[in-house]
Amino acid sequence: MSKGYNVAVVGATGAVGEEMLRILEERSFSVGNLRVIASERSEGRVLRFCGENLKVERLSSASFRGVEIALFSAGAQISKEFSPQAVKKGSVVVDNSSAFRMESGVPLVVPEVNPDALENHQGIIANPNCSTIQLVVAINPLHQITRIKRLIISTYQAVSGTGREAMEELKDQIQQWLKGEEIKKEVYPHQIAFNLIPHIGQFLPNGYTEEELKLANETKKIMEDDRMAVTATCVRVPVFIGHSEAVTVEMGKELSVPQVKRILSRAPGVILQDNIDDHLYPLPLEAAEKDEVFVGRIRKDKSIKNGINLWIVADNLRKGAALNAIQIAELLIKENLL
Amino acid sequence: MSKGYNVAVVGATGAVGEEMLRILEERSFSVGNLRVIASERSEGRVLRFCGENLKVERLSSASFRGVEIALFSAGAQISKEFSPQAVKKGSVVVDNSSAFRMESGVPLVVPEVNPDALENHQGIIANPNCSTIQLVVAINPLHQITRIKRLIISTYQAVSGTGREAMEELKDQIQQWLKGEEIKKEVYPHQIAFNLIPHIGQFLPNGYTEEELKLANETKKIMEDDRMAVTATCVRVPVFIGHSEAVTVEMGKELSVPQVKRILSRAPGVILQDNIDDHLYPLPLEAAEKDEVFVGRIRKDKSIKNGINLWIVADNLRKGAALNAIQIAELLIKENLL
Numbered sequence: 308m309s310k311g312y313n314v315a316v317v318g319a320t321g322a323v324g325e326e327m328l329r330i331l332e333e334r335s336f337s338v339g340n341l342r343v344i345a346s347e348r349s350e351g352r353v354l355r356f357c358g359e360n361l362k363v364e365r366l367s368s369a370s371f372r373g374v375e376i377a378l379f380s381a382g383a384q385i386s387k388e389f390s391p392q393a394v395k396k397g398s399v400v401v402d403n404s405s406a407f408r409m410e411s412g413v414p415l416v417v418p419e420v421n422p423d424a425l426e427n428h429q430g431i432i433a434n435p436n437c438s439t440i441q442l443v444v445a446i447n448p449l450h451q452i453t454r455i456k457r458l459i460i461s462t463y464q465a466v467s468g469t470g471r472e473a474m475e476e477l478k479d480q481i482q483q484w485l486k487g488e489e490i491k492k493e494v495y496p497h498q499i500a501f502n503l504i505p506h507i508g509q510f511l512p513n514g515y516t517e518e519e520l521k522l523a524n525e526t527k528k529i530m531e532d533d534r535m536a537v538t539a540t541c542v543r544v545p546v547f548i549g550h551s552e553a554v555t556v557e558m559g560k561e562l563s564v565p566q567v568k569r570i571l572s573r574a575p576g577v578i579l580q581d582n583i584d585d586h587l588y589p590l591p592l593e594a595a596e597k598d599e600v601f602v603g604r605i606r607k608d609k610s611i612k613n614g615i616n617l618w619i620v621a622d623n624l625r626k627g628a629a630l631n632a633i634q635i636a637e638l639l640i641k642e643n644l645l
Numbered sequence: 646m647s648k649g650y651n652v653a654v655v656g657a658t659g660a661v662g663e664e665m666l667r668i669l670e671e672r673s674f675s676v677g678n679l680r681v682i683a684s685e686r687s688e689g690r691v692l693r694f695c696g697e698n699l700k701v702e703r704l705s706s707a708s709f710r711g712v713e714i715a716l717f718s719a720g721a722q723i724s725k726e727f728s729p730q731a732v733k734k735g736s737v738v739v740d741n742s743s744a745f746r747m748e749s750g751v752p753l754v755v756p757e758v759n760p761d762a763l764e765n766h767q768g769i770i771a772n773p774n775c776s777t778i779q780l781v782v783a784i785n786p787l788h789q790i791t792r793i794k795r796l797i798i799s800t801y802q803a804v805s806g807t808g809r810e811a812m813e814e815l816k817d818q819i820q821q822w823l824k825g826e827e828i829k830k831e832v833y834p835h836q837i838a839f840n841l842i843p844h845i846g847q848f849l850p851n852g853y854t855e856e857e858l859k860l861a862n863e864t865k866k867i868m869e870d871d872r873m874a875v876t877a878t879c880v881r882v883p884v885f886i887g888h889s890e891a892v893t894v895e896m897g898k899e900l901s902v903p904q905v906k907r908i909l910s911r912a913p914g915v916i917l918q919d920n921i922d923d924h925l926y927p928l929p930l931e932a933a934e935k936d937e938v939f940v941g942r943i944r945k946d947k948s949i950k951n952g953i954n955l956w957i958v959a960d961n962l963r964k965g966a967a968l969n970a971i972q973i974a975e976l977l978i979k980e981n982l983l
Contacts, residue, residue: 457948458948459797461799501883501884501930502929503884506921510922536947538946540954542801545884583852586844603843606851607851609874614876
């Protein structure tokens with residue numbers, strides 16, 4: 308490895324962690340030394356990066372010596388325990404967990420939307436939840452033109468959002484089903500193959516799930532608009548990669564469908580896919596392994612003044628997680644904020 | 646067969662037609678003679694009904710002689726051509742297609758919601774679209790207490806709504822995927838296995854699909870409220886049976902979550918499944934082969950005054966099609982409207 312930044316990936320053997328390694332390589336991120344860190348279970352495993360073999364190290368307080376950028380994707384508990392230690396050792400942490408996202412003083416950043424929020428970081432930058440990132444990339448360009456007053460979101464979320472075991476469970480259940488065997492459930496409380504589970508994250512006393520609350524709260528924090536009214540229903544679907552969202556947007560003033568299309572066709576990180584004559588609209592299967600957020604099915608919502616309906620799809624492991632974290636790291640470098 | 650009504654099922658070999666035969670048998674519908682009718686392709690096939698073998702007859706203008714109740718489920722074109730002929734022969738038609746649903750003078754009926762609409766029928770009664778039926782069964786009890794002002798619906802619709810070939814296509818695609826073979830698409834324009842298709846029915850110039858328009862227009866007609874504002878996004882999902890809907894309801898006055906639960910727990914045709922501590926919420930896999938409409942995930946939608954979110958699931962072949970048609974026939978008999 309050449310002269311560059313010393314980077315650690317914590318949770319390197321997970322679905323998002325492996326995506327991080329792929330993306331660092333793809334984007335020729337300026338890596339000096341790369342540490343791949345995981346739990347005891349994966350210690351000693353070998354991961355490939357830029358033609359080299361990297362041995363997985365076990366996470367400890369010593370993991371961050373000399374590390375300039377620490378990318379965490381190992382769950383909120385690990386982040387809570389080890390991120391502050393990494394910061395003490397001088398690392399800047401980009402944390403993909405929910406541990407710090409709503410903490411005041413911790414920037415919650417989507418580079419296309421609120422890059423300036425990075426400026427006052429104190430060592431930890433939070434990467435938003437997957438379903439939030441694709442939403443704000445798609446709607447912020449509209450919000451910049453006319454304030455969004457209310458959002459109603461229904462999600463269709465891929466099993467990879469849960470992790471690699473969930474992807475295995477979907478595949479296993481389909482094979483069990485084809486063979487007429489008993490369907491085994493370990494990751495989800497219900498069968499996910501040929502089914503839907505309207506339950507992502509823990510339930511809260513008000514009947515919402517954590518995922519639904521994250522979508523509302525993180526969106527307001529990133530878009531810096533506390534008055535924005537947001538409600539969501541989050542549903543797990545039997546898709547491997549690619550989260551989809553049916554979104555109803557109520558805006559401050561009217562935008563025509565051609566205006567919305569024009570705005571989105573120029574928006575950073577967005578690809579407009581909206582040609583109903585050609586059956587062109589965003590599909591999770593086609594968004595998988597892509598970097599952009601795909602938007603289509605743009606229609607006037609005539610049930611309300613200034614309403615627009617959108618269908619928003621993105622690769623939840625890439626833009627929804629690994630890619631956004633690495634884009635934050637790139638921005639930290641570019642803005643001399645390390 | 647004993648003394649009873651002479652019934653014809655048109656489209657008897659389709660997914661809904663076969664469900665109709667099963668339900669007529671299950672409910673001990675008072676059948677005298679039963680004719681099973683289909684296209685030329687299925688002529689001579691044998692279907693079982695109450696322990697007897699019935700030979701499939703080919704549809705013709707002569708099919709309806711002596712038929713008192715004709716249940717049509719063979720598509721809008723067939724209904725348009727043959728329903729009027731059946732009526733001329735003295736049959737009362739319950740039509741599961743979209744052919745006549747929005748015609749004034751044709752009742753569009755869900756027995757739990759608007760049974761009185763049957764009274765003035767002129768020979769044809771329309772059975773609403775699958776996604777409409779489960780919606781109105783679940784929300785009409787609330788509408789009776791306080792007028793619903795606006796509905797925002799996102800659907801998650803099973804492939805059986807398209808028909809048996811679509812169920813085969815999903816199964817085939819999954820086998821092709823497991824074997825690493827090329828995925829073949831015939832029924833849908835895109836792969837449905839491990840994917841979502843936000844496109845049900847033809848597209849209209851305003852960017853909506855027919856399915857989305859049906860949901861809005863049929864709901865207003867059945868609930869007899871033209872002022873109700875409705876918008877929808879309809880999405881096909883890789884589920885065999887069971888349509889699901891994430892619904893945001895804006896009501897005229899506030900109902901608390903316990904009030905909504907109490908109303909729905911007593912509502913005809915509804916089963917309340919809402920106990921988040923036990924991970925109890927409606928699932929399409931569990932709604933399959935059931936008669937009722939399942940409602941859960943009931944929460945205040947705090948993004949608007951008097952808002953409630955619901956998750957509504959039902960077997961689209963049963964309550965969404967065959968069962969509702971047969972319930973209409975039962976009501977015609979009970980009210981002496983044949």
